Amino acid sequence: MTATDTSNDLDAELRQIAEIARPTARQGELADYIPALRDEDPDCFGLGLVDMDGTEHMVGDVDRPFAIQSISKVFALVLAMQRADRAEGVKKELWGRVGVEPSGDPFNSLVQLEHEQGVPRNPMINAGALVVDDILADHCGDARRELHDLVNELVGEEVALDDKVVHAEGNTGSRNRAMANLMLSFGNLDNSVDDVLDVYIYQCALTMTVRQLARASRFLANDGVDPATGRQILRPPLARRVNAIMLTCGTYDAAGEFAFDVGLPCKSGVAGAIMGVVPDRYGVAVWSPPLDPSGNSRAGKVALHELAERRGLSIF
């Protein structure tokens, strides 16, 4: 923080940012493939920052839970990287079976997967997350439980699972099922399609609030150490790699635009939340359900742009 950067300044600025960003949600569209997303209030808006000493700066609907959806891909990757850090074989397996290149394609695209012999471009698109979940299913006693425990730990309290979302995602996941089958046909899936989808659907249906997401991303801003507990969640070079993947791949085919306009590692989800990392400073989260055509929160992106611009937070 600069000498003049008091908590009051920051809170006032967050309120101004919310005023600017909130109305832009009207230019977006709610995801409509399941009722929980279709029926969400499009006017909800929450923005929050948690700093390294635990001070929380919050504005708007920051305590209202939503399904974290694709943001869970970060937590699944972290769990897989923890396993990979303990066993060279798992490390080779992880980075041999999923890449680290931006896809430039929609998050649920099948086309690239066919061209690239069933090896997904990165762990932030659906196909990549399915491979990560397959690896978790192989190397965790109970992948769903361990993932849920990791999220609980990072948040400092129990987060809930939305059973309705689990049920609805199970009934609508034809493209994910197709991707898993395609990867199975290329030999890039060990477990059954159903078992892998069970883990994926479970992680998407974990529900969190803006406050909780901002808390949960803080370890990535702090060289892999959770500032709340002092526990090293990932070694520093690994935490940096998660940030690199979030920056280059976390907002799908809009990752370049996010790097340009926001300049922070971010991960979005189809419920309209975005989790961000400001290295050495803050865990950040924003939630506004209407999405832009890339599947990222319309007003969320505006808010992050304003925040990064006004506070000079871009990593570049």
Ligand code: DON
């Ligand atoms: O796999 C799906 O279709 C969803 N359950 C999650 C996708 C998601 O959040 C993509 N985000 N923008």
